[in-house]
Amino acid sequence: MSSQANPVAMAGVAGAVPADAGAAPRPSPPAGKRADRQRFQWSSLALLGPSLVLLAVLFVIPVIYAFYLGFTNLELVGPNAVNWHFTGTQNLQRLGSDPTFFLSLRLTLIFIVGSIVGVVVIGLALAVLLQNAVTWLRILVGGIVVVAWMMPAITAGMTWYASTTASGTFGTLLGMPNSDFLHHEPMLIVTLANVWSQTGFAMLVLGAALRNIPHEVLEAADMEDASRWQRFRLITLPMLRPTIVTTVLLITLISLANFALIYVMTQGGPGNSTNILPLYSYQQAFEFNNLAYGAIIGNVMVLVCAIFGVIYVRASRVRT
């Protein structure tokens, strides 16, 4: 409508400006800022201010500070709580000769990779199965899996602790009521618990992506006599790839932040066997009072995150 100029409105506008303005030759663009380009308004600062100040003071600066603290001798109590100073690579050397740290690093990788594989495989399987299921079963099973996902980590941890400890549900069901699975296979159990509590998210996201695959493509594959497996491997999977990469990235971050789940179930034990980096960092900082050493373990965590991040960015760029 606006492109077809309304003569009445035009006349009105022309009447409003001084008469000679219309007759004058087209003016050259004025020097300085263009009037049609939005200019910086000072009120923007008031709008952005609270968030910027909060993020700077309580997020960005502390992250940088945490990095620095990793190279000091700060402690929670004692003389080094007050008179702490930069100690160079001392903490790094300690890391290099700390077997618990290397164990912790390995456990973290096992936990993350195990969680990713479990969550994506089971989540995808559920998403596909839900598509072909009868309605009542779809609502029931979908509901159960989503409820497991929604549970606060602390509740999920409690349920898994109760189910896998001696005389728990799993042992009873497998006919070994007195075996303490959580004690014998702690890493497997905490990873399973994490998979259990994250799968709902993958199921929802991958389910939505599955519904977005155009029908024509799948029908074309049927025409070509593609088997179900071929259809899944050659069409569905490549089309889901971006969603899978994003899901994997988020699961990595969430798993690495899922302190509460493991802390409730095992507190890193028995004997460090589930002591992944976030727990080890907490343990060093607040149980062994070694804040600086906890901070440098935190730095390693950031490095782990960054490495996973780079892998995912690469993976999402590779063309199929």
Add this chain to the structure above:
Amino acid sequence: MTAGVSASPPAAAAAPVLPPANAASRRSLSNKAVSNLLLALFGAAFLLPMVWLVLASLDSNATWSVEIPHLTGANFAAALSGSNLQSIINSIVLSGVSTAIATVCGALAAYALSRRRIPWKGPLLLIVLFLTGVPLAILIIPIFELFSDLGWLSILPCALFLAVTTLPFEIYLIKNFIDAVPQDLEEAARMERAGTTQILLKVIGPLAMPGIAAAAIFGFVTAWGSFLIPLVLITSPNQQPGSIAIFGFIGAAHVQYGNIAAFSLIYAVPIFLLYALSSRLFRGGFVLSGAVRG
């Protein structure tokens, strides 16, 4: 199958076509049955750990094992009295304050980032995006140092810090919704001489409400489930939220299994309700294209 039909001689074509078609439909039927069965098995596996939670919460002499409960409501009553009730109130205060701070600050910043010309907007957005991915466990040590120096190891500063941890994602979420509000509506309001405050409250606010509500729900759920941050940043036991209280139950000298189950269940209820609310928010859909005609 079509290839097979065209290859066979025309006279024989009519007869052999039927049986394969039947077999195919039988196969797809059995495929359906298998996939439904598999799904039911998955469902059972996911349900299994929850069984104890529900049964023990109703059982007057619960243990770690699954038993037919001696029905009682006493566990829930105990979970909602005395210090347990206090910890739930603390959770509400902690999550409520944190959500309010993050959502108000986030909405204002999101509006500016969506509509205003801001120098270095690109890098700024990139930093905010980067912050959503920083593992929070590394922040806890410097923040603990800072807050203990300031004498801030209590519930409200902890709420402030929780707000900051959810802020980057909330900004992104709300910004996406404001981006979808047509600019024309705002310009129309500006023509009528509406100020920024009025535009925010009367145009952007209501139209981006599903996004703001989603961000608030995200903030509340995150704060409600937080464990490590209140564990470190709140020293006084009677200010600690429910998540820490549950943990205290396990270490108690006389473990009350029924109470643990009931309290864990109660603690999960607000989250279930909020998720239900947010799915309702989105199911209704909100169509803004209808607001601008021509």
